[in-house]
Amino acid sequence: MNNIYKKTPQFLLVMMLAGFAGQSLAADSIKIGIAGPKTGPVAQFGEMQFNGAKMAIEQINAKGGVLGKKLEAVEYDDACDPKQAVAVANKVVNDGVKFVVGHLCSSSTQPASDIYEDEGVIMITPSATSPDITNRGYKMVFRTIGLDSAQGPTAGNYIVDFLKPKSVAVLHDKQQYGEGLATAVRKILDEKGIKVAMFEGLNAGDKDFSSIISKLKQANVDVVYYGGYYPELGLILRQSREKGLKAKFIGPEGVGNDAISLVAKEASEGLLVTMPKIYDREASNSALVEAFKAKGEDPSGALVLPSYSAIVVIAKGIELAKTEDPISVAQTIHNSTVESPIGNLSFDEKGDLKNFQFLVYQWHFDKRRTEVE
16 A cells, blocks of 8 residues: 555656646647538539648648647538538537638538637638628638629629520529529629529429429520539439530539539530639649649649638638637738738638639530630
């Protein structure tokens, strides 16, 4: 018994030191959550998001990290499902993560952002385009992509000025992202006096679009705008070709994914898509592009470099603020201009990028896209 008592103080000292060492090691990294779809119907976009963010973390760490600490990626799968996104956001808070790149889908991003704002977590979405996300006066929410209120008019004006249709159909997937875009497009068409013969929603996840295609043929439309994601539009394109519908299709960046060529096959040729600039073709990004290719990753996805840039914004915010306190970092981001692979980024009071532009591209079956505007 005497031996036990003699060893106890030393044992306690060792355990205390081990505890402090553990805390010190934990404090040596800055956790950044990456929240998006690793599973589900739009996981291909999630792959772009995760690859871009993780590459930025890897390269920043290779240069010494931020404030002498390494960045640590903590990955979360929300499957682009609003309920799962809320669960993920709560887990982020419980995990003590103070910075998040995500979420991806607007319908997931909005409810998650409510939690982040309340809990003092900075969220930068590289992909969610709904204006509703940043229209609520939040201070912790940012994005490295433009808004539906810009993307919709880009598509609408292109339809009016270049396609010059006699009759247009506007379809959407009844979700926040898709319906918001469709509504913005319809507004432009109405203002320009273009007949909108159909404005109709369909169910995400449906496989058979025969009835809608029949309606499109009966309405004799020559242009179809679709607000939503590639799984449904890919099937609509393929089935439209099979049924002899010859209308021109146009959609948002949510359909601009290599997978649409796999779904639609040759029917994807000539699809028009509004997307961000092709950043991977910028000469200034050539070394970064090669770094992705060296890892066997595709740098050309529309969300890859916006996701990379979201990490850059967080890292620069921490560096300039000289603290990891998210409230101070958010204030710094609001008042700074950050150099990134998608340009020099500055944010308005809502957390939206200033002067972001969408362009119109033509999609090709071999997965290339060429700018048409």
